[in-house]
Amino acid sequence: MRIYVPADSAALSVGADETAAAVDAAIAARGLDATLVRNGSRGMFWLEPLVEAETPAGRIAFGPVTAGDVDSVIGAIVDGTAHPLALGLTEEIPYLKNQERLTFERVGVTDPLSLADYEAHGGLAGLRAALGMDGAAICKEVLDSGLRGRGGAGFPAGIKWKTVHDLPEGQKYICCNGDEGDSGTFADRMIFEGDPFLLIEGMVIAGIAVGATEGYLYIRSEYPRSIEVMKRAVAIMEAAGWLGANVGGSGRTFWLKVRRGAGAYICGEESSMLESIEGKRGTVRSKPPIPAISGLFGRPTVINNVLTLAAVPLIMDKGAQFYRDYGMGRSTGTLPFQLAGNIARGGLVEKAFGVTLRELVEDFGGGTASGRPFRTAQVGGPLGAYVSAGMLDLPMDYETFAENGAMVGHGGIVVFDDTVDMGAMARFAFEFCEIESCGKCTPCRVGAVRGKETVEKILRGEDVAKNVALVEDLCEVMRDGSLCAMGGLTPMPVLSALKLFPEDFDRAPKLAA
Ligand code: SF4
Structure with missing residues (x-):
């Protein structure tokens, strides 16, 4: 019998090595004819460390399994008895079963170095x-x-x-x-x-x-x-x-x-x-x-x-x-989407293009981890646009997202609940660009600094209408005049925040003057 404990960094960060050591010790102590395999992660991070065991019916899963849980989990595997951490057949877990894994078909299944x-x-x-x-x-x-x-x-x-x-x-x-x-x-x-x-x-x-x-x-x-x-x-x-x-x-x-x-x-x-x-x-x-x-x-x-x-x-x-045959329009195939931020079930979901953000965030992700209402998600990394709840039913494909002022990017989706301060997020977009700019071209190198300062003025309630117009103007210069996407796309999160959440820029002072 093979027993699997992931050696993926995400699993290691929550104690997979300790769990694996305990599995090894339990195999030895019980004299089991079993081998420990360190696989990749199945991408269901809230269940890590996920322990799987081969059975005649298929692989069965338990999670999250700490080192202290291992002895009873091994007992349940050997005796075929119930266990509170039992998840049934791995492939039948809806989060996995409802995916279309092409690129990720082997990840978490095989021994990565065999x-x-x-x-x-x-x-x-x-x-x-x-x-x-x-x-x-x-x-x-x-x-x-x-x-x-x-x-x-x-x-x-x-x-x-x-x-x-x-x-x-x-x-x-x-x-x-x-x-x-x-x-x-x-x-x-x-x-x-x-x-x-x-x-x-x-x-x-x-x-x-x-x-x-x-x-x-x-x-x-x-x-x-x-x-x-x-x-x-x-x-x-x-x-x-x-x-x-x-x-x-x-x-x-x-x-x-x-x-x-x-x-x-x-x-x-x-x-x-x-x-x-x-x-x-x-x-x-x-x-x-x-x-x-x-x-x-x-x-x-x-x-x-x-x-x-x-x-x-x-x-x-x-x-x-x-x-x-997978995907829609000119966006063919699948994309491994990555659910992160304030989300109940973070992890990797590979689906054909055309899946909606709602399916990803609600059906797979289970909504926010905080249990509070969804307010926005940033899609496509730190240079990607924020989307509103009204955009949750847009199909995720390159063209539809571009038509709506957003981008799919590398498939990263960072979720925020209704406590997010979009003014602070707009400021952060400029600050990120300020820190990460390579400095080669002026619109990005200088624009990021001036953009951050101007958003701070808005957040202090100084001349809000004039400074919002200034930010919009600056974004146009950065978008059209930057040498690469760093400066060229930083306007995307800023402008989407301003457009979709204007109420967060029109308020009582937030930063100390
Ligand atoms: Fe460098 Fe690109 Fe920023 Fe220009 S836009 S300073 S090239 S990172």
């Missing part, structure tokens, strides 16, 4: 298929799938790949952007720690498709466990012949290096990431040229987010049409 487990659950099928195709055919398959960049911009991945593929032969690179700095996001981290071979497989396929022989995986420094797991996974794939000079015996070459990030939000911007990988300070490069033409070390480079590359193996295995 290549045999990976293959037994469908791993490497996409790469095997790709090795039988030429680069142009792989690029076409990705293009036909409609896969769009999951980092936030939503640019079609296939077009990027084709651009690099069509350039003359020579050194080309694949760079995976794993600098997951958006507030309330953790999907990349769950892939790193829960299904690392999937990402490597996606990067190898990208390399073969465009003729790149080297790849860099850039992981933020705040994810030490992810870096460790990915480095071990790379070594395992190299030893097994799926990375290196003769990928899978095909004669094709692809080497992969893991790079630790520099601890700056702006290094999640693609050109800053390139600077950082090259060993320089993370500042934004002017475009053109685009990285596909002149990227890492001045060579043609595909830059994709973790979730983009992690979607590729399935597309190659099942075909473009299979992937296209």
